[in-house]
Amino acid sequence: MMSRENLPVDSVQNSSETRDKYARFKSPEICLACDFSALSLGLRRRHFEALIPALTKMVRITKRSQEIRELTNGFAFGLPLDPNAAQIASEWALGESLCCPFLEIKLNFEGDMDVFWLYLTGGHGVKEFIESDFASWLR
Numbered sequence: 001m002m003s004r005e006n007l008p009v010d011s012v013q014n015s016s017e018t019r020d021k022y023a024r025f026k027s028p029e030i031c032l033a034c035d036f037s038a039l040s041l042g043l044r045r046r047h048f049e050a051l052i053p054a055l056t057k058m059v060r061i062t063k064r065s066q067e068i069r070e071l072t073n074g075f076a077f078g079l080p081l082d083p084n085a086a087q088i089a090s091e092w093a094l095g096e097s098l099c100c101p102f103l104e105i106k107l108n109f110e111g112d113m114d115v116f117w118l119y120l121t122g123g124h125g126v127k128e129f130i131e132s133d134f135a136s137w138l139r
Contacts, residue, residue: 074122
């Protein structure tokens with residue numbers, strides 16, 4: 001299955017193909033479908049061409065030190081505690097919350113740690129959505 005990280009920006013839109021891809025995550029309580037049109041073309045390009053690759057790289061680096069926590073309703077990803085990483089993560093979180101409002105996104109800075117945590121959680125079906133859509137972060 002192709003994840004959003006691999007889609008060309010111009011194809012990342014609220015199309016029937018996109019809706020079909022996420023239809024299997026639909027439940028009676030909530031529809032887990034991303035609305036890529038919630039971001040302007042410029043913001044969408046930045047989100048997919050700059051922010052997602054940068055976050056993916058950070059997750060892969062910290063993953064080597066086992067900085068991923070599996071939760072009952074999602075995952076927490078440890079990211080390097082530095083201003084650039086925090087800026088990228090917060091900008092990504094804002095864009096992601098606009099196009100995927102069913103995701104609960106939290107950044108958590110815990111005291112003296114050398115990482116901060118990006119929590120992706122949510123209701124019924126969200127953990128499976130994360131496992132599919134953010135698979136490269138979990139491998």
